[in-house]
Structures are given as structure tokens and as C-alpha cells.
Amino acid sequence: MTLLDVRDLTVTYPGGAAAVRGVDLRLDAGQKLGLAGESGCGKSTLALALLRLLPAGTRITGEVLLDGEDVLTMKWGRVRAVRWAGASVVFQGAMHSLNAVHRIGDQIAEPILLHRKATPAGAKKKTGELLEHVGLPAARADAYPHELSGGQRQRVMIAMALACDPRLIIADEPTTALDVMIQAQILRLIEQLVADQDLGLIMISHDLAVLADTCDRLAVMYAGRVVEEGPAQQVYEDARHPYARALSAAFPRIGDPSSRFAPQGLAGDPPDPAALPSGCTFHPRCPVALESCPEEDPLLREAGPERRAACVLVGSPAQEPREAREDPDALEEARPSSP
Numbered sequence: 001m002t003l004l005d006v007r008d009l010t011v012t013y014p015g016g017a018a019a020v021r022g023v024d025l026r027l028d029a030g031q032k033l034g035l036a037g038e039s040g041c042g043k044s045t046l047a048l049a050l051l052r053l054l055p056a057g058t059r060i061t062g063e064v065l066l067d068g069e070d071v072l073t074m075k076w077g078r079v080r081a082v083r084w085a086g087a088s089v090v091f092q093g094a095m096h097s098l099n100a101v102h103r104i105g106d107q108i109a110e111p112i113l114l115h116r117k118a119t120p121a122g123a124k125k126k127t128g129e130l131l132e133h134v135g136l137p138a139a140r141a142d143a144y145p146h147e148l149s150g151g152q153r154q155r156v157m158i159a160m161a162l163a164c165d166p167r168l169i170i171a172d173e174p175t176t177a178l179d180v181m182i183q184a185q186i187l188r189l190i191e192q193l194v195a196d197q198d199l200g201l202i203m204i205s206h207d208l209a210v211l212a213d214t215c216d217r218l219a220v221m222y223a224g225r226v227v228e229e230g231p232a233q234q235v236y237e238d239a240r241h242p243y244a245r246a247l248s249a250a251f252p253r254i255g256d257p258s259s260r261f262a263p264q265g266l267a268g269d270p271p272d273p274a275a276l277p278s279g280c281t282f283h284p285r286c287p288v289a290l291e292s293c294p295e296e297d298p299l300l301r302e303a304g305p306e307r308r309a310a311c312v313l314v315g316s317p318a319q320e321p322r323e324a325r326e327d328p329d330a331l332e333e334a335r336p337s338s339p
């Protein structure tokens with residue numbers, strides 16, 4: 001059953017250019033979608049727009065259907081209810097997201113008291129259960145954030161996100177700043193909770209390898225658009241869009257001795273949303289750009305079963321064989337002629 005249906009979502013900050021441009025995404029209950037892309041490509045903006053958590057004056061157009069109800073047109077009272085009970089966010093950097101002067105139990109209980117209209121005793125009981133659910137003793141409710149480790153604080157953030165039994169969890173870089181062992185534990189915890197409660201999950205990361213390990217589907221963003229989307233392993237192992245391919249090459253599977261990829265940087269920087277290149281916005285950095293790419297802005301098109309990619313080469317003979325593209329001479333041939 002469709003839990004989230006995002007249609008033609010465009011987000012423009014006050015006085016700025018569009019940070020998200022015409023994004024379509026779908027997520028079923030129990031499904032895990034990874035959102036990847038370099039810093040500034042619009043991942044967080046997209047996630048925050050789903051719950052209208054953006055600064056006043058930000059223009060959001062399109063549709064965000066959560067269980068069939070459009071979040072973008074609903075009244076603010078309803079939006080506030082949806083924020084905890086429909087979908088909730090696990091932000092990056094738990095130390096900054098938790099209030100340093102309140103016990104963590106009180107912080108978890110707050111939305112339960114407010115949105116579930118629970119009694120103080122009921123909220124306390126639920127808080128203890130949530131803490132145990134995320135692998136912490138219920139007695140830790142009395143602790144202050146600084147008394148917990150980074151991993152424990154992130155568990156608290158997850159408990160808080162689950163406080164009002166949401167249907168969708170949006171996790172924005174939930175393991176950034178944690179060491180690798182703790183990162184793996186937190187990812188497994190999120191996976192387990194999502195599976196146990198049949199939740200939908202949108203996980204944001206710049207690390208495609210982490211997302212491929214955790215999620216069912218992957219969407220890769222570039223300059224405010226989704227440029228590739230499909231089953232997570234297929235996108236990671238065999239991306240169709242040159243940008244998605246470069247991103248997966250930059251994030252080889254950790255500890256995999258047969259890893260095919262050597263980390264390789266992608267030349268240049270992502271474009272400024274206020275000064276996007278003409279045609280395909282990736283063309284100035286693309287190793288296989290054609291002469292027509294500065295003129296043609298490709299939309300997402302079918303790139304295999306349940307796969308979409310926004311590149312003129314998708315489906316054309318130039319896309320095959322893969323080896324030819326990775327041969328530097330072949331790349332040279334595919335480049336547009338010198339300006």
C-alpha cells in the first residue's frame with residue numbers, strides 16, 4: 001500500500017533559487033528508501049518539505065500525499081499532528097537536537113503528553129518502553145544528554161521519533177559523527193524497528209554504500225532533482241546515470257575484499273542552485289557528456305524494471321558495454337569536441 005506519494009515537488013527558499021526541482025517519489029509501508037547525493041543537492045530540503053518544516057516564506061509546490069492526504073494543503077493544526085503521528089524525523093547530530101538542560105525522559109514524554117493526550121503516568125510508562133525498545137534501560141530516562149555517549153543519544157533521538165507511533169520515519173544522516181561500530185549498531189536498530197512495526201523509512205546520506213546496505217530502494221539526487229532511482233543493490237552495483245556511477249565508485253563497500261571500485265573523486269563541484277548549467281545540469285562534470293548535453297535537459301526515463309534514470313545515454317547503444325565507458329580512450333571519444 002502506498003504510504004507516501006510525492007508528486008512534482010519543488011522547493012524555493014525565500015529570495016533564492018529552487019533547491020528541489022520537480023521531484024516524484026513513492027514509498028510503500030514497510031519500504032526503505034535511501035536518498036543520496038553530495039552536500040547541497042537538496043536532500044534535507046526535500047525531507048523537511050515533506051513535513052513543512054522549512055523557514056517561513058519558503059515556497060513549496062506539488063503534492064506530498066501521506067496516506068492519501070496532501071500535507072502541503074492541510075491546515076497547520078493537522079500538520080502538527082501529522083508531524084509526530086504520521087511521520088517524524090531523526091535529525092543528524094543528536095547533541096544539538098536534544099535540549100541539554102532537560103532529562104531525556106521528559107523530552108521523550110513531551111510529544112506523548114501533547115499529541116497523545118496521555119496522563120503523566122501513561123507518558124512515563126511509554127517513555128520507559130520506548131527506551132527499552134531502542135536498547136537502553138528504562139532508568140536512563142533520568143539522565144541528561146551530556147551523561148550519554150553519542151550512540152546512546154542517537155538511540156534517544158530514535159525513541160523520540162517513535163513516541164507517537166508514526167507510519168513513516170525520516171532519518172537525516174542518522175549515523176554521521178558516530179564511529180563505524182556504533183554506526184552499524186544504529187543502522188541495524190533502525191532496520192529492526194522499521195521491520196517490526198512495518199514503518200516506511202526515508203534515510204538520507206551522502207554515503208551510497210551505507211544506503212545500499214540498509215535500504216530497498218535508492219534515489220540519487222543532483223542539483224535538486226532525482227537523477228536515478230531503483231532497487232538499492234542494482235543502483236549501487238550498476239548505476240545507469242553517470243553521476244550515480246561516480247557516487248557509487250566514491251563509496252566502495254567497506255571491508256569487501258572483492259570491491260570492484262577504487263575510490264575516485266568526481267572533478268568539480270555541484271552547481272549553485274542560482275546558476276545552474278544549461279541542459280543537463282551534470283554535463284560540465286560528466287565524463288561521458290555528448291555535444292547535445294548542454295542543450296538537452298533529460299527527464300527521468302525507464303532504465304530497466306522498476307528503474308529510472310535521467311540521462312540521454314540511458315537505453316541508447318552508447319550505454320553498453322560498461323567496460324567501454326570506463327576505458328579512458330573510450331571516454332575521450334565520448335566527450336564533446338573542444339570548445
Ligand SMILES: Nc1ncnc2c1ncn2[C@@H]1O[C@H](COP(=O)(O)OP(=O)(O)OP(=O)(O)O)[C@@H](O)[C@H]1O
Binds near residue numbers: 039041044273
Ligand atoms: N534555510 C535556507 N535558506 C536558503 N537556502 C538554503 C537553506 N537551507 C539550504 N539552502 C540551500 O538549498 C540547497 C540544498 O541544501 P540542502 O541542505 O537541502 O542539501 P543537502 O543535500 O541536504 O546537503 P547536506 O548534505 O550538506 O545537508 C543548497 O544550495 C543550500 O545552500
